[in-house]
Amino acid sequence: MAIRGILFDKDGTLVDFHATWSAVAEALAHEAAGGDRVRAATLLAAVGYDAEAGVFQADSVLAAGTNADVVALWYPALAAQARQQMIVRFDRLTASQGAAAAVAVPGCAQAIEALHAAGFRLGVATNDSTGGAERTLVSLGIAQMFDAAYGYDAVAAPKPAPDTVYAFCDLTGLKPSEIAMVGDNRHDLDMARAAGAGLAIGVLSGTGTRQSLAGADVILDSIAALPDWLARR
Template sequence: MADIKGILFDKDGTLVDFHATWFAIGDILALRAADGDRDRANDLLDVAGFDFATHSFRPDSIFAAGTNADIVSLWYPHLANGARQALIAEFDRFTTEEGASKPVVLPGCREALAALHATGRQLGIATNDSTGGAERTLLALGVAQMFAATYGYDAVANPKPAPDTVYAFCDFTGLRPSQVAMVGDNRHDLEMAKAAGAGLAVGVLSGTGTRDSLSQLADVILDSVADLPEYLAVQA
């Protein structure tokens, strides 16, 4: 643990309460896609990963772990490429504005980030949200100044679970992948860590992932980011 000099965090479900922040936004987008048909919108939410029985998003579902481009492809499969790109841009704009205006921070998150930043470690964001949406969310949470870099799905050639974001963070900070920890609530986060050769893959149970869904990939599973400073301190 002493060699961990940088930490990449997923955003939604890791720093931000995924369900509280994103269900209302996803519902609006589904209703638009369904032309206001409530039943059809519910079907779209279901196929994207919302479980109406538990009122939560399924682990590793498209809505939980995918990008706006994935959602557009799922909900609008017959669009021509130009129209698809325009709609992805509209989704990015809407989710950036709405997600950044209503983020619900997870308990203990700000304090944990401050403690980790105080150790001198480089902090970064690796999200399948847009880069602009992630940056505005960090500003809304009042933690942007603690982060060296923010990477959305549109900042790299291949988003999570590809290793590109870890490599980009290492290029920017001068760290090696083995010096970087990746923290996230979905398998995509941990798959990226493993693909890149990250030094530590940390699963957190504060989002859509479960102990069962994360256990095969995580080096350690914590209840939330709030537990990370103590874990790293004890392991050092």
Template sequence: MAEIKGILFDKDGTLVDFNATWLGVADFMAMDASEGDRWKADRLLAAAGYDFATKRFKPDSIFASGTNMDVVELWFPRLSDEDQMLAVARFNEITSVQGSAMAVALPGIVETLGVLHRKSYRLGVATNDSTTGAEKTLLTLGVAQLFDAAYGYDAVANPKPAPDTILAFSDLTGLRPAAIAMVGDNRHDLE
């Protein structure tokens, strides 16, 4: 740990309880996408990785690790490029407003972030949510002032698992990439 000077956190599943936060948001998105048809919405949720038996999203599923663009491509495979961008914008709005409003912090995370900040670690967020969604969630949790930056999938050319967020954080902080730890809950965070 002596060489680690910065820590990038995935947001969902690492700072916030993924299922407690996102089940309601995902359901809202699916109902919106299916124009209120419960049966269709449930099919969309299942396709995105929701397991109705366990009432949880499967690890590494599209909804657990993908971007809003990934969800749009899955749910609306035949949209024109223009309609696809409109759907992504709609989902970005839903996830940033609903996701931040419904954010449930993992137990002890707020205190832990305070300790890390006092120990002079440079803190950042690298998420496949939107940047606005990440920033609003940090405000909701009351920890935004502890972070140097939040990088959503829309803040970099290539979202996780590409190294773009680590390189952007390195450029911002002046830290070498090898001095930055990535903390996450999915395989793509490790990658």
């Protein structure tokens, strides 16, 4: 069946993961560590970020998880209510700071413009918050070309569960087999497979590698190559 809709992961797919999130992650970890730099580095390592090298690990909590996952690891002693309040705070801070720091992957805007002009229905599927996704699209100047943005807090179960694909299908009237999912982590590919999406496309512009994305139908350098690749299918 022809592909008529495309869901994009956000971080590492639309935006440069390292340029956008390194400083934000380090600031949040330093706060969680009470200003102890050694402790902060340990916390960052636990969620998949090497502060010294400035590198995010593929499929790690920071690369593929949710703010709730990070809070659970960094603040394990919090009671349920306090933990929920911390998650809300993380959502608010990452939404504002992530959008403010957002650096687009080279060729992102041109690729989205070409796909929109070709008639594809476009959406975002991220394990960041919905507010963070929406504010980032505005910051990048491409929000008007997207039908919807879904964060981990917009569905019952976030990636790698299939819920976001189903929500996008409900909105657009498309079938899962008409949807392509594009992302830089295994969570993206696993969601596509779980939902019965028509294509699972990996990109190397984020934290994923050819090895970690080996289950994709195709691996592209970035979404800049996506319009031409789809046109040749």
